[in-house]
Amino acid sequence: MSTPGVHIVVYPYPTAGHIIPILDLTQRLLTRGLTVTVLVTTNNLPLLDPYISSHPSSLNHLVLPAPDIAPPQQNRFLANMRALRDLHYPILLQWFQSHSSPPVAILSDFFLGWTHHLACELGVPRLVFSPSGAFGMSVAFSMCRDPPKNDDPENIDFLVSLPRIPSSPVYPWWQVPQQYRVGVEGDPDWEFYKKNMLANTASWGLVFNSFTELERVYFDHLKREVGHDRVWAVGPVLPPDDGDLEQPANRGGAISVPCHEVMSWLESRPVNSVVYVCFGSHAVLNSKQMDVVAAALEVSGVQFIMCVGEPAGQQQHASDDHGVIPGGFEDRVDGRGLVIKGWAPQVAILRHRAVGAFLTHCGWNSVLEGIAAGVVMLTWPMGAEQFTNSRLLVEQLGVGIPVGGGRQNIPESTELARLLGISVGGGRPERVRAKELSDAALTAGRGGSSHQALDEIAKLLADYRK
Template sequence: MSTPALHVLAYPYPTAGHIIPLLDLTRELLTRGLTVTVLVTPNNLPLLDPYISSHPSSLNHLVLPAPDITPPPQKRHIANMRALRDLHYPILLQWFQSHSSPPVAIISDFFLGWTHHLACELGVPRLVFSPSGAFGLSVGFSISRDPPKNDDPENINFLVSLPRIPNSPVYPWWQVPQHFRIGQEGDPDWDFYRNNMLANIASWGLVLNSFAELEGVYIEHLKRELGKDRVWAVGPVLPPVDGDSEEPVNRGGASSVPCHEVMTWLDSRPTDSVVYVCFGSRVVLNSQQMDVLAAALEVSGVQFILCLRVPDGGQAQDDHGVIPDGFEGRVRGRGFVIKGWAPQVTILRHRAVGAFLTHCGWNSVLEGIAAGVVMLTWPMGADQFTNSKLLVDQLGVGISVGEGTQNIPESSELARLLGISVVGDRPERVRAKELSDAALVAGKGGSSHQDLNEMAKRLANYKK
């Protein structure tokens, strides 16, 4: 199908973990004949390069300034959400109104709920893009509509039940998102965050980076909650498996090690023998977590790739772990350490990688599922606890190893789990391969392919 006249604005939340999946969705829209203008802040402009080179005539970009704020760490996220609204809303309003052929729709990240009000003012539909899965988003919507209460907030193990969501998930209080634990109604930050999520519920449509075979029960739940014709599951939006110029070596940042060196190292390893360890683009392990992880990797004897983040200027952290002295020398030959960004999709797709120790961020979940690897789950915050429940309890592809700083495993137990994760015929591996096949089918003529076509068709037929 082709809708050549359709022009949409794609507005990701300006962090790599949110920009990358929306850019991957943008690529899918471009291949369907749409014209897309991507909004970026200056420091994120390089992320567009591989997409622009492949679609020079139909992919445009709009560079807007980044907020200049220095809030305390615990307020940083909400302060940035609010600052983006205050800074970008008037600029975008003027840009739309002065553009000779403005976008006919806005697709924006779920942390940009205020764009619903902008879209209403402009008279165009706004689609929410969720970098979280359908289960995680169902939880977010539920606690926004009906915020959980804890009369004894000192009791971090107070149980919160969400019976309206399929499988009635239950969480200890410390796993409830921070905004709802530390704030209360009437607090400006609490109200802003909640209203942001409620604006997402009110928006014209919802685009999920998920697929029916992975989260069917939760996708159907969202369709019942929002309306069947307002929800499209189009994932996993990932680089093409067959490889082309968009192969994601520079996808998100520069690695400290050239990609070909990592691939050469993996080429010499047996199939499904390597554990890939990475906690995403934001998580910095504390010293206890790092010590446990390093000891477990050393004792386990497994082949591994360890990708570590270091705190940046915006991630000041008093207690951040460092690799123990001599660790790299002691594991030389079976361990490969990357400090900084890693070509994660490429690594996970390599035949030698059999398991993935992950913080369960949704991008990592999808990349692991698509690669068909066993998932060792150590969620750290946000929707990651929900994603771990999905992988371990419902999909049967995961093995739980820890939870944040509350449940840090013993190094000997973690070493044992690392070892069993690369055993050839584990049931988790069999199920992971099945889901990997289902993900491929979903995007090649299956449910996600059909949903993408239907979404583009609905946009093309939209009448103001």
């Protein structure tokens, strides 16, 4: 369907892992005839380039100043959330009110809950975009409404139960995201975070980069939680799998190795024989974790591609322990291992028939990319909602093999090597289930539940404008 003339604002949280999926969603809205203005800070402007070139007349952007967070900050994440609101709210209010054809709705990231209040002041609907899944959002809402408490603060294995959520998940204290462990009633940062997240439940609609068949029970739960049915699963929002490597390769930034070189390396490998190893754009392995991963890859004998992230500037501290690839490792695995330092063409790699397994930190973008590609997932969550995502993959979807957890549960290299070995090839029940979910993801986007949800959103926005 097409809805020409409907103008909306898209406001990502300004980090790559949040910007990329909301831009992929924007692409789908543009194909339905909407006009979109993306709000972006200068340093993230290059991420827009491939989308602008595809939709030069209907995709606009407004450059906003980036907040200046002076170190040291006890919690830079919360400080950044507050600074974005303080800096951008008055700018956006004035921009909307002076615009000759103001947008009819705001679609903004779930870390920008304060835009609900901006939308109310402007008299337009606000749609929440969640780059995380419905299970992860269910946990976040529960922990904001009823913050977890540790009756034995010295015990990091103290169990926290969430009985209101389907499957009643129980977490050891060390797996509870940091903001809930350190949050204190009355603390301004914690109170801001809590109100910011709960504003999402009061917003007009929620849009998830997920698909109904993946998390149906949690979508039903969230509809009960917010009291309406304007909760949509529109994912996976990924570049089309049409054989064109250019779009997935350029998605998210400049890659450090040309995509065609990586694809050529994979072409000579048998089907499902390669393990792809990547812990995301933010998680940087410490020395022990890196040594275990490298040793396991070396002794396992498996073919692999390993993406090694560089610590971002804001994450570097003198006390941080950043692991480095052991000396001589690349020479010792030459011929069966490819090491990529920096950004990798992850979607293109996972889609290649030679890749059979994915050792991942379980960030939601990686989870969806792995599911869409139909690979077995070796799960090693590091923080945030990643422990919840790992549970979904292992316990509920049956496509994951747990290998570790953060810094508290680092596997022995021999055990990790064994798991790497059994994850590739045929015969694993996880591989059968992965193929089923991959087919379901494809169907959802090609005329199925996610396609229909996007049509419904576009129609409702057009009707709202009238």
